[in-house]
Amino acid sequence: MQAVSRTALWVASMRATEAARPDRLHDDPLAAAVVASAEQEIPPAPPGAAEFMAIRTRFYDNFLVDSARQVVVLAAGLDARAFRLPWAPDVRLFELDLPELLAFKDEVIATAGVTAACTRVVVPVDLRDDWTAALSAAGFAADQPTAWVAEGLLQYLSEPDKKRLLDTISGLSAPGSRFAFDHMDASADDREAVVDALEKIRSMGAEFVATVDDPAGWLTAHGWTVAVDRIPALAVAYGRPLPDFMDPAAANATALCTAALPA
Template identity: 35%
Template structure:
């Protein structure tokens, strides 16, 4: 098995995302199953690592619960992924046959979820990321839910800082039909004006009955939020923190309402408690400086709502 060359700026996040999803999928009490994550991880690592009794350490990711930093990362993925899966299920049950995933990365929902016949999943990301994903999918086993089957998967190569709306429309997106929008692991990398422009662009393409799901942080994390003794963990945390921007300027309920969406808000900590998972140190509610990872959904009403 040979590894693939990772695009600049993508490799680290792609690898740890695949690792976390593969790790959760191996648990007997897993909250979701993503068989493609293990396949991606094997190809990215250049070895059959996902079938071992314990996953080997890859960067900050490790499978022995020895790292407070990785315990937080893996809990974050475990808490947020089922939330986004559920929003897709709700939206398609309500009649949406378009799912649009912004900054899709290695998202495999078009392949792993039981979506209604005729659903088109649009995956927006940069060309290098989409090329990497295509190669990863080509290296894995064939899937009956692949393009040409009952669910279409349409890739849209564009930077979200550019005119992504036009590129999406050119790819066959139908703005007159309800859509489920996913912005998973994205908004924390944008500042407030960038977030506003993104949500305005989504709203302009959202027919009544559309649904959106997002996550972002109540504040930028600090290096001392998690007790770390491993220098490699400290370096990884410094790298992640350096990538963060402010995200939206308001909590999600206010932000969604201001842009004409009916909001419903929870957070990663609450979802972990609901699933009877232990809370990592960072998500403990009684911290001196609380840290919340919001998980928010919004519905586009049949009639416009007043901005709040």
């Protein structure tokens, strides 16, 4: 599997850890099966990474529970939202990611015997290329409001690729569409805990690129209204304050953003 898939396995292992907690913030029915199916060793998560991932996952879950009837998950990875969230029966959820990753995921799904709670449509693409034709061919309707998710994606894209992705999403979004994404402030590069995590990611062959400090500026120019949340405040809101050993400034460097187009 390619390097980005190794990071997907790493994230799945942290979701499996969360699912085993009695006070879990989410319950991923595929995570343990993904870990068991992995052919290579999955590196252990640095201290605090699993707690961070649980908060981030819950943020996107909450965003999607009140979503449009058309959902596009960019770089869907090995997450199981199509199977674990309480979707309305008419929701169509498009999962976009690399072909080999989605093929591995479908093998795990078949082995686990789980059934999607919505209409799940798999679209094998490389998001650095032009993926709009493949999405349209899969049944995406550009005239319908869409809920877009880019979880843990923008950090791995170059500035030109990020701009291209944003322009594409804006061009495909009908009035009433919504978009959730995250990024890390450039200040995170100065935090020891963040540097350790980034070194772990890079050791798996994936290049992490810190994003700009003004997430709202990316989208407000395109007519979106943007709200920004931070990990420590969300942790308190979810009843899971961050452990004392976590660096509050490092955790606060991650921006979790929601954007909306007027209906």
